[in-house]
Amino acid sequence: MRYTIEYQSYNVYQHPVKEAIFEFRVLPCNDETQAVTTYSLINSIGEPVFSFKNLFGFEVNRIRTVAGFKEFTFRLNAVVQKNESELFPYSVLSPEEEQTELTAKAFYIDYHLYLLQSYYTILAPENREHVLEFDRSQPLSTYLQLLNGYVHSMLSYQKDTTDVKTTANEALNIRSGVCQDFVHLFIAMARYKGIPARYVSGYLNQGKSFIGSALMHAWVEAFIPGVGWKGFDPTNNLLVDTNYIKVSHGADYADCSPIKGVLKTKGDNTTSYRVKVSSQQQQQQ
Amino acid sequence: MRQDVASINRSVFNAYVSEPGLLDEVFNENNLVKDHYRKVFTQFSRYSTDDLNKINEYAKLSFFNQGVTFAVYSENLKGIERIFPFDFFPRIIPNKEWEKLEKGLLQRTLAINLFLEDIYHDKKILKDGVVPAELIFSSNFYNREMININPAGGVYAHVSGTDLIKHSDGEYYVLEDNIRCPSGVSYVLSNREAMKRTLSNLFLSHQVLPVQDYPEQLLAIIQSVAPDGIDNPNCVVLSPGMYNSAYYEHSFLAQSMGIPLVEGRDLFVDRNFVYMKTIYGPERVDVIYRRVDDDFIDPLSFRADSVLGVPGIMGAYREGNVSLLNAPGTGAADDKAVYTYIPAIIKYYLGEDPILNNVHTYHCESDGDFRYVLEHMQNLVIKPVDESGGYGVFIGSKASKEELAQYKRIITANRRKYIAQPIMSLSVHPTYIEENGCFEHRHIDLRTYCLMGKKKQFVLKGGLTRVALTKGSLIVNSSQGGGSKDTWVLE
Numbered sequence: 001m002r003y004t005i006e007y008q009s010y011n012v013y014q015h016p017v018k019e020a021i022f023e024f025r026v027l028p029c030n031d032e033t034q035a036v037t038t039y040s041l042i043n044s045i046g047e048p049v050f051s052f053k054n055l056f057g058f059e060v061n062r063i064r065t066v067a068g069f070k071e072f073t074f075r076l077n078a079v080v081q082k083n084e085s086e087l088f089p090y091s092v093l094s095p096e097e098e099q100t101e102l103t104a105k106a107f108y109i110d111y112h113l114y115l116l117q118s119y120y121t122i123l124a125p126e127n128r129e130h131v132l133e134f135d136r137s138q139p140l141s142t143y144l145q146l147l148n149g150y151v152h153s154m155l156s157y158q159k160d161t162t163d164v165k166t167t168a169n170e171a172l173n174i175r176s177g178v179c180q181d182f183v184h185l186f187i188a189m190a191r192y193k194g195i196p197a198r199y200v201s202g203y204l205n206q207g208k209s210f211i212g213s214a215l216m217h218a219w220v221e222a223f224i225p226g227v228g229w230k231g232f233d234p235t236n237n238l239l240v241d242t243n244y245i246k247v248s249h250g251a252d253y254a255d256c257s258p259i260k261g262v263l264k265t266k267g268d269n270t271t272s273y274r275v276k277v278s279s280q281q282q283q284q285q
Numbered sequence: 286m287r288q289d290v291a292s293i294n295r296s297v298f299n300a301y302v303s304e305p306g307l308l309d310e311v312f313n314e315n316n317l318v319k320d321h322y323r324k325v326f327t328q329f330s331r332y333s334t335d336d337l338n339k340i341n342e343y344a345k346l347s348f349f350n351q352g353v354t355f356a357v358y359s360e361n362l363k364g365i366e367r368i369f370p371f372d373f374f375p376r377i378i379p380n381k382e383w384e385k386l387e388k389g390l391l392q393r394t395l396a397i398n399l400f401l402e403d404i405y406h407d408k409k410i411l412k413d414g415v416v417p418a419e420l421i422f423s424s425n426f427y428n429r430e431m432i433n434i435n436p437a438g439g440v441y442a443h444v445s446g447t448d449l450i451k452h453s454d455g456e457y458y459v460l461e462d463n464i465r466c467p468s469g470v471s472y473v474l475s476n477r478e479a480m481k482r483t484l485s486n487l488f489l490s491h492q493v494l495p496v497q498d499y500p501e502q503l504l505a506i507i508q509s510v511a512p513d514g515i516d517n518p519n520c521v522v523l524s525p526g527m528y529n530s531a532y533y534e535h536s537f538l539a540q541s542m543g544i545p546l547v548e549g550r551d552l553f554v555d556r557n558f559v560y561m562k563t564i565y566g567p568e569r570v571d572v573i574y575r576r577v578d579d580d581f582i583d584p585l586s587f588r589a590d591s592v593l594g595v596p597g598i599m600g601a602y603r604e605g606n607v608s609l610l611n612a613p614g615t616g617a618a619d620d621k622a623v624y625t626y627i628p629a630i631i632k633y634y635l636g637e638d639p640i641l642n643n644v645h646t647y648h649c650e651s652d653g654d655f656r657y658v659l660e661h662m663q664n665l666v667i668k669p670v671d672e673s674g675g676y677g678v679f680i681g682s683k684a685s686k687e688e689l690a691q692y693k694r695i696i697t698a699n700r701r702k703y704i705a706q707p708i709m710s711l712s713v714h715p716t717y718i719e720e721n722g723c724f725e726h727r728h729i730d731l732r733t734y735c736l737m738g739k740k741k742q743f744v745l746k747g748g749l750t751r752v753a754l755t756k757g758s759l760i761v762n763s764s765q766g767g768g769s770k771d772t773w774v775l776e
Contacts, residue, residue, distance in 0.1 A: 019553070021553075021554065021585070021596045021597050023585055023597075048556065050555075050556040050557055052557055052600040052601075052603055052604050053603065053604075054600075054603070055429060055430055055432050055433070055603075060600070062597060062600065064553065064554065064555045064556075064597070105412065105414070105418070106412050108418060109408050109411050109412055109418045110408075112418070112422050113429060113432075116422055251429075260585060262584050262585060262589075262596035262597075
């Protein structure tokens, strides 16, 4: 499947910005399931875009400017080739073998970034009883699929009840949130059960009626010994397939926030986004 | 009464009483002056209180003239500017004693650097179970942004400040390692300056190893870790600014090394390189001796509210375009809980026995140790693992019943945060007490400075002898009412 993706952010500032550095994590990555064929990054102030690889190995794009401006537009256009193969996350090891690996000391050390709870994923002690029980005689893949549905049913999808700072614990208390909150809650529960889980940001095929496809989306990757990292989308209660175009992953949202900036300015500012994802198959229809 | 040199006036030592069980640096167990202090003692014994007061005033004047001050943090956030109390009775370390210390410090610093490289790469020492992985990952100073970064020359801790004490058994013990932004070295240099100005004849009558080459050595270390391919690196000292307690030192070091002193707002990152704003336009910066804490150096990577750092600098660092001294994340090895594993760390990487002693340490995190700590609180010093500067330290023998009970609650609530050690008896040293016009003994320790660069290493000869000026006190930190002495290593 071939996708064309357009991401655009538009910032308006009350007073001119004198000096700024922006950071973007919006460019799809290359991995075994997808390849970026072409892309362009354009910004309204004409500064060159530079990039570095972050600790997870993803390219982060940056722009620095000292030209005063009150409006700033940033646009990504990319074409991504997604592999057709749909590998569903089934365990290949026996539950016993899986448990042996999950509880090994070296495993904990190798996957500590995805096993240690963080600001977004710590649950208050009274909320930990809501963590879905893990029957360890069952395959891990079964638990993860159950957890996907469990988290999906635990929160209702609502746009204005949470913000980018909301933790899994807070979302659980109000039983609602957006994709970011579903993902943090899934990650929190998986980690409390000793399963490595990470935050993934990316784009969703807009041709299907998925929740969260209007803007950038978030889902989970959990680690199944013997299989590897597999994607789960608790917002839609779906398994990740060719409809999902990955940008980057990290321990939580803080590692994947699409746009960040340090600016010298005063007063208010507003940001609006636009995301367009279309698949070539649809264009031909 | 001292029975040593009968023919001279010993009035300024009259009140000097030895206390059994304390190791005196100057007098032996028979109250006789140790050989290496003989000349100093003889000269001081000839002075009257008036003479000593004069010397003391001269010494103070030297600090005013050099402008050596520091700021103390208190409830109100702006520091109070003070002059660091200086005691003119020098501490003398015989050469043989020093040689062992120097070897031990180099061994320790080398092992710590190998440890840091390991925990940010393969983590072999954790997998081999020599150091508990949980201990490292739960440290506030374990910095995941450092994972798989390769600092120039494999060096992380370029500047280390190791604190040593001499116990009543006559042995030196390491109390703690300071490998984030250790400070105080400027006092070593200004103490020496004050000593030369006030007691020049006494100083010249000894063969004292120099300390004034520290800035030169530091600059060589800084230059040695420039990014690959940079022959003539542009180096700067990055300070948090004038409200920082060590601002004097930052400006002193920059000035004596002849490199710019900058603050975060003077630097910026563009296309993954760091630049300094100058009147001639941007100038590329290759190496930064930064005295800004990890949390504050890059608002894009760490604390977003920091205005002390340089947005984007971690990206430039990750790409290998700038070197930072010390590397971020070194604090994972100077955590007081990790301290207890340093002997094992030395053995693991170097296959050698540690040259320097560690103080036995109890981890409140472990159940057995925790029980011992609760039962023996009055005989222990209890410290938070992640604080420096003597903050939050509890000394069992000095605590009231209420304080004991209160502290018990504090450590029970957060066991990972606390370690306990037997109360070490810091050695004592004659110290001039202005109010009494005579010498009295006060507890001292020794802050040493060890530098490590790419194929270069250096230990400052002596270091900073810190004095607990309050009678009987064991806390020598400048922020807690400590003073210091010039420290002589004899040739």
